[in-house]
Amino acid sequence: MSVYGRNYKGYSGPTTSAWERFLVISRYSLQDVFRSRLFTGFFVLCFVWPLACAVLIYLHYNIEALTILDLSALDLIEIDTTFFLWGVLRPQTAISFVLIMIVGPALISPDLRNNAMPLYLSRPLNKSDYILGKLTVVLLLASAVTWVPGLFLFFLQSYLAGGSWFVDHLQIGIGVFFGSWVWIVVLSIFALAVSAWVKWKPLATMAFVGSIIVLSALGTVFKLLYDTWWGSIIVFDDLASRVFSQLFGVESSSELPVFVAWFFLAVFAGFSLFLLHRRIRAFEVIS
Amino acid sequence: MVETAVAEAEPENREPAQAGVRSHATESPAASPVVANDDPAGNVIELDGLSMRFGRHEVLKELRGGFGGRCIGLLGPNGAGKTTLLHTLLGFYKPSAGTARVFGHDINTDGKMIRQLIGYMPERDAFIGGMSGVRFVRMMGEISGLPPRQALERAHEVFFYVGLGEARYRKLESYSLGMKQLVKLAQAIVHGPRLIFLDEPTNGLDPPARVRMLRLIREIRDSGAAHVIMSSHLLRDVEECADEAVILKRGRIASYCNLEEERRANRKFLEIETNNRDRARGDDDAQSSFAAALRQLGCEVAVQNRRRLKAVLPEQVEIKDLYAAAAETQIQIRRVDFKRDSLEDIFLKAMEDEPAAVSLGDGSA
Numbered sequence: 001m002s003v004y005g006r007n008y009k010g011y012s013g014p015t016t017s018a019w020e021r022f023l024v025i026s027r028y029s030l031q032d033v034f035r036s037r038l039f040t041g042f043f044v045l046c047f048v049w050p051l052a053c054a055v056l057i058y059l060h061y062n063i064e065a066l067t068i069l070d071l072s073a074l075d076l077i078e079i080d081t082t083f084f085l086w087g088v089l090r091p092q093t094a095i096s097f098v099l100i101m102i103v104g105p106a107l108i109s110p111d112l113r114n115n116a117m118p119l120y121l122s123r124p125l126n127k128s129d130y131i132l133g134k135l136t137v138v139l140l141l142a143s144a145v146t147w148v149p150g151l152f153l154f155f156l157q158s159y160l161a162g163g164s165w166f167v168d169h170l171q172i173g174i175g176v177f178f179g180s181w182v183w184i185v186v187l188s189i190f191a192l193a194v195s196a197w198v199k200w201k202p203l204a205t206m207a208f209v210g211s212i213i214v215l216s217a218l219g220t221v222f223k224l225l226y227d228t229w230w231g232s233i234i235v236f237d238d239l240a241s242r243v244f245s246q247l248f249g250v251e252s253s254s255e256l257p258v259f260v261a262w263f264f265l266a267v268f269a270g271f272s273l274f275l276l277h278r279r280i281r282a283f284e285v286i287s
Numbered sequence: 288m289v290e291t292a293v294a295e296a297e298p299e300n301r302e303p304a305q306a307g308v309r310s311h312a313t314e315s316p317a318a319s320p321v322v323a324n325d326d327p328a329g330n331v332i333e334l335d336g337l338s339m340r341f342g343r344h345e346v347l348k349e350l351r352g353g354f355g356g357r358c359i360g361l362l363g364p365n366g367a368g369k370t371t372l373l374h375t376l377l378g379f380y381k382p383s384a385g386t387a388r389v390f391g392h393d394i395n396t397d398g399k400m401i402r403q404l405i406g407y408m409p410e411r412d413a414f415i416g417g418m419s420g421v422r423f424v425r426m427m428g429e430i431s432g433l434p435p436r437q438a439l440e441r442a443h444e445v446f447f448y449v450g451l452g453e454a455r456y457r458k459l460e461s462y463s464l465g466m467k468q469l470v471k472l473a474q475a476i477v478h479g480p481r482l483i484f485l486d487e488p489t490n491g492l493d494p495p496a497r498v499r500m501l502r503l504i505r506e507i508r509d510s511g512a513a514h515v516i517m518s519s520h521l522l523r524d525v526e527e528c529a530d531e532a533v534i535l536k537r538g539r540i541a542s543y544c545n546l547e548e549e550r551r552a553n554r555k556f557l558e559i560e561t562n563n564r565d566r567a568r569g570d571d572d573a574q575s576s577f578a579a580a581l582r583q584l585g586c587e588v589a590v591q592n593r594r595r596l597k598a599v600l601p602e603q604v605e606i607k608d609l610y611a612a613a614a615e616t617q618i619q620i621r622r623v624d625f626k627r628d629s630l631e632d633i634f635l636k637a638m639e640d641e642p643a644a645v646s647l648g649d650g651s652a
Contacts, residue, residue, distance in 0.1 A: 008448065010512040011441065011479025015432035018399065024429040032417060115413040119474065122377050122407035122484075123430045124399040282379040 021125055025133030026140070033103055033137065042102070043141070046095050050149035053088055054156060061160040079157050084172045085248050088150050093183045093240070096142040100184070103141055104191025105204035107134045108280070113199045118282040127280040131192065138188040147180035175248035182247075183240055186269045193272040196279035212236055229255040233264045240265070329355045331482060331514045332376065336385030339368075339375050339538075346371045348538040349385060354516075356545070358508040360525030361518040362634060363535035369518040370410060372535070373484045377407060389482065403432065406475035406513075410486035412467060414459040421446055421455040424474050431478035438477070445473045449503060465496035472503065476513070483507065485517045489524050497524075504528045526630040534637045542637035546630065555600045558624040559609070562594065565617040570594070573618055580612035 034040055059065055060073055120130050154173045158166035191208050198204035215234040223231030232238035242261035245252035330353035339347035347368045361369045374380055378398035387394045389401045415423055421442045428438035446455040449469040489497045505528050508515050519525050525532055530547035563573035570593040578588045587599040613620045
């Protein structure tokens with residue numbers, strides 16, 4: 001027989017500041033994401049390509065290593081805008097697409113399926129905080145494989161090249177940073193919107209990929225049939241490519257006006273955010 | 288969240304009900320009754336013309352009043368607006384008119400502040416998938432503002448408090464319905480809220496689990512550390528736990544009842560059935576002498592007939608004194624009834640009053 005009884009008691013200890021509470025959601029979601037060994041393995045693989053690029057940059061400035069490998073600097077790919085756009089940013093954004101596809105659609109759908117929204121929203125947290133908490137997870141992971149290694153490579157090159165390379169090629173840094181952000185923000189919001197509307201995780205992932213593929217296919221068919229750039233407004237990759245070209249300051253083969261690309265990316269993100277806000281609520285209300 | 292204490296030293300720090308209304312009053316729904324409070328500052332919740340509408344359907348209709356009891360029971364048939372009232376106070380829905388204040392904070396402007404003070408146990412199954420019980424409750428504590436270490440400590444404590452200590456590392460999906468109800472309670476109290484909303488807390492529980500849940504609610508109430516608002520359509524649950532009951536009917540407050548006052552008042556009012564054991568004297572004489580003995584004790588007595596009488600006992604008189612008086616006057620007490628309006632009587636009375644139906648004519652059903 002128990003000697004002790006237990007009584008209810010309030011809490012009067014320290015509390016965290018209100019602004020940082022959305023980070024609790026991010027922290028717990030990140031822990032859940034990395035609980036999968038498969039994902040952890042994939043995440044590590046995401047850094048293989050930037051590492052290879054770093055080695056390439058290093059080789060450019062290490063005569064001894066080149067001698068050992070029996071190579072000259074001229075045999076290597078030139079480290080310039082094209083390298084950073086097509087050799088660093090594009091591959092890493094493609095990888096980040098896969099990463100967002102894995103993580104994003106699984107973030108909100110389980111909460112909706114298990115009616116967890118009233119538990120979150122009955123606390124000092126509003127739905128913007130909840131969305132921000134979930135969005136932070138995708139943004140952190142996607143940042144880690146896009147602009148973070150991209151800028152690391154840019155600074156490595158600047159350091160090794162020395163002189164005025166950094167100032168002369170500042171546009172590359174800007175392109176890597178802002179180009180990555182445009183890509184990951186738009187895709188992350190879209191992934192969360194899909195996750196909020198499709199409650200079953202595998203179906204949400206398929207819906208995310210499927211909608212991108214279907215829109216791209218429709219846009220491409222439209223472009224080919226009518227020989228017009230208007231089809232590009234629903235092809236996410238075309239919109240992003242056009243914006244990347246502007247940010248890197250290089251000529252684009254696309255006829256799509258750059259302001260149209262920016263506009264439709266904003267529309268895409270805005271519409272996703274609207275869908276997300278409509279769906280995140282404590283309870284469904286049927287008027 | 289919980290403290291260990293020697294079992295014998297059970298604290299009795301329960302605060303008296305604060306609401307000023309002393310007895311129930313059924314009012315015309317044409318104007319929702321004001322649940323008055325002599326001390327407005329003592330109100331936990333003040334409703335100020337609160338209305339809530341979903342499309343054309345008006346679910347809450349100009350609710351007014353204040354509640355300050357330790358445990359307030361929200362009663363009403365399905366669709367009366369109990370859950371909607373809780374959700375509106377939590378800020379899930381924006382009021383279509385009027386407002387309400389929780390601990391003096393306006394629900395229209397201080398939503399986050401209010402939710403900081405509240406713990407909410409939803410009616411429906413609600414959890415976060417893939418988590419162990421203790422991790423889930425810890426996370427809820429952290430979102431409510433507890434630092435990670437404190438949240439972990441309290442999550443463990445609260446699991447033992449609700450009686451799930453041994454199951455705290457199990458995945459939530461593997462919990463039975465009764466266990467899920469207890470986990471919902473655990474997450475509602477982990478951050479030590481000052482006000483706890485329990486929406487149908489005994490839903491789907493088997494009798495032992497129900498008894499345990501009600502005991503926990505009474506313990507929280509009696510601790511004096513938090514006010515409890517318990518929404519239920521089970522009168523017995525409310526009667527067992529609440530010291531105030533608010534009966535909602537079609538979005539209006541149909542009745543208010545201070546159960547604590549009712550219990551106190553009714554405990555003194557007795558209906559006694561007697562039997563004359565002294566055959567040498569008549570029943571009337573025997574009844575009269577017993578009545579006289581009761582009056583000597585200070586009771587107010589009304590003789591109904593030769594076998595029944597009604598008595599109102601003063602504070603100092605106890606039931607054993609009645610038996611002593613009966614023994615002295617050779618009277619056998621065959622039955623003693625504590626005559627009182629049960630919550631069921633009050634509820635049925637509130638439901639019978641049909642003027643609410645009249646208001647449905649305005650298309651706000």
